[in-house]
Amino acid sequence: MEDVPYGRILREGWVVIVVLAVLGAGMGWFVTKLLPETYAATSTLLLRVDSTEASLFERNQFSLARIKSYPPLVDSPEVIDKVRAELDLDEDEYTDRDIRQMLSAENTADTVLLVVRADAPTAELATDIANSAATHLSELIGETENDEDDARYTVALDQVLPAVAPLAPISPQVTAITGLGGIAGLAIGAIIAVYRTTTNRRLRTISDVRRSSGLPVIGQIPRRSRLRPDDGSGAIVAYEEAAGNLVALAGGRMRTHVLVPASDGAIDDDAVTGMLEAQRLIGATACVIDTREAHVAGHGHTLNEVLDGATISDDEDKRAVFVAAEPITLERLVSELPELVSSMHDSFDVVIVVCEPGASALIEQLMGPGAGLILTVRHNSTSATDLVAVATRLRVMGVRPLGVVMLHTGSRSLGSIAESWRVSDRDTVAAGAGGSHARSD
Numbered sequence: 001m002e003d004v005p006y007g008r009i010l011r012e013g014w015v016v017i018v019v020l021a022v023l024g025a026g027m028g029w030f031v032t033k034l035l036p037e038t039y040a041a042t043s044t045l046l047l048r049v050d051s052t053e054a055s056l057f058e059r060n061q062f063s064l065a066r067i068k069s070y071p072p073l074v075d076s077p078e079v080i081d082k083v084r085a086e087l088d089l090d091e092d093e094y095t096d097r098d099i100r101q102m103l104s105a106e107n108t109a110d111t112v113l114l115v116v117r118a119d120a121p122t123a124e125l126a127t128d129i130a131n132s133a134a135t136h137l138s139e140l141i142g143e144t145e146n147d148e149d150d151a152r153y154t155v156a157l158d159q160v161l162p163a164v165a166p167l168a169p170i171s172p173q174v175t176a177i178t179g180l181g182g183i184a185g186l187a188i189g190a191i192i193a194v195y196r197t198t199t200n201r202r203l204r205t206i207s208d209v210r211r212s213s214g215l216p217v218i219g220q221i222p223r224r225s226r227l228r229p230d231d232g233s234g235a236i237v238a239y240e241e242a243a244g245n246l247v248a249l250a251g252g253r254m255r256t257h258v259l260v261p262a263s264d265g266a267i268d269d270d271a272v273t274g275m276l277e278a279q280r281l282i283g284a285t286a287c288v289i290d291t292r293e294a295h296v297a298g299h300g301h302t303l304n305e306v307l308d309g310a311t312i313s314d315d316e317d318k319r320a321v322f323v324a325a326e327p328i329t330l331e332r333l334v335s336e337l338p339e340l341v342s343s344m345h346d347s348f349d350v351v352i353v354v355c356e357p358g359a360s361a362l363i364e365q366l367m368g369p370g371a372g373l374i375l376t377v378r379h380n381s382t383s384a385t386d387l388v389a390v391a392t393r394l395r396v397m398g399v400r401p402l403g404v405v406m407l408h409t410g411s412r413s414l415g416s417i418a419e420s421w422r423v424s425d426r427d428t429v430a431a432g433a434g435g436s437h438a439r440s441d
Contacts, residue, residue: 013193024185239278
């Protein structure tokens with residue numbers, strides 16, 4: 001079972017995670033603004049029992065026993081009707097059921113305190129209802145408990161702490177709901193980030209190339225900056241590094257580079273120009289022969305003219321890119337191009353030939369002594385499936401690619417190239433060179 005690449009998930013999906021977390025928090029805050037606000041106000045009553053016959057202990061026990069039966073009385077019709085009448089509440093808008101839902105009473109354990117609470121849409125209404133209910137509940141208890149014919153006990157429920165207007169609603173809880181929304185957005189963002197990374201088959205890193213094809217990465221060429229399209233210094237440095245890496249990996253005797261794009265768009269005009277400039281920077285002259293039908297722009301003679309025997313001038317030596325002006329059959333390329341490449345070595349140190357992945361016969365003819373094959377992929381565009389398909393087809397032919405060049409990567413390096421190489425990468429290159437010589441013999 002493959003380990004979950006947590007670092008890569010965070011690197012590639014942090015924007016999604018942050019955006020969804022912010023959106024979740026924003027949605028939570030927005031929901032709280034749509035929910036009705038509720039304010040709570042409380043009024044505290046104290047039960048007092050006076051008696052000319054009972055001791056203090058007896059009165060205390062009587063009070064503790066009686067106070068427990070008073071909370072349900074706050075919902076009595078007498079209290080409800082008097083609250084509505086005192087506050088002049090509309091009977092249709094504030095029915096008995098609505099007021100009962102607003103009111104509640106609770107006896108604090110082991111005390112003679114009774115707390116009357118009112119929940120209402122406004123702070124003022126909650127305060128008025130709590131105070132009114134406490135007053136009328138006190139009156140109801142006095143009328144119920146006291147008997148004019150029996151003066152031995154006098155029960156009074158006194159309001160000791162009147163209700164005051166609350167400063168903030170008790171619901172909805174803006175902070176809690178906003179926080180829960182942020183957490184939910186964070187969780188959804190994390191799930192999406194994990195799904196995108198674990199199911200994404202497009203090649204983005206050196207590890208992706210290695211894992212899918214087993215091939216080393218030779219170079220990573222950054223895409224052109226949108227803000228400064230004329231500044232290609234970063235790409236030139238990357239091409240020069242790729243040329244140096246190729247020499248370090250395959251040796252300096254490789255004079256024919258066969259480039260095979262693993263997908264559409266894996267080679268463009270900038271890539272061709274960069275490869276030529278990189279060879280110049282390391283002190284070598286080079287030309288490019290593009291055999292594809294959908295090729296990049298050419299410079300100098302066309303491939304048709306060169307095949308027909310046109311002489312290459314000194315001006316073309318500086319930036320020679322030969323493309324077909326008219327379609328050239330694969331049979332002609334197979335029969336004539338290897339000899340042309342050999343003759344090109346009289347004028348150029350390195351000859352770079354771009355071939356279609358399906359041109360197996362042409363690739364096989366070009367893979368002679370001093371030749372190496374390089375695959376090119378486009379960052380975050382070429383899929384692992386495309387790369388595996390091309391690499392497998394080449395291996396069936398007995399051709400082992402030297403490595404992969406990644407084009408249009410980010411401005412920052414996506415991994416150390418040289419550190420990703422293995423000893424077997426150089427061994428395979430040596431073995432491939434020996435095999436090429438053996439075939440030529």
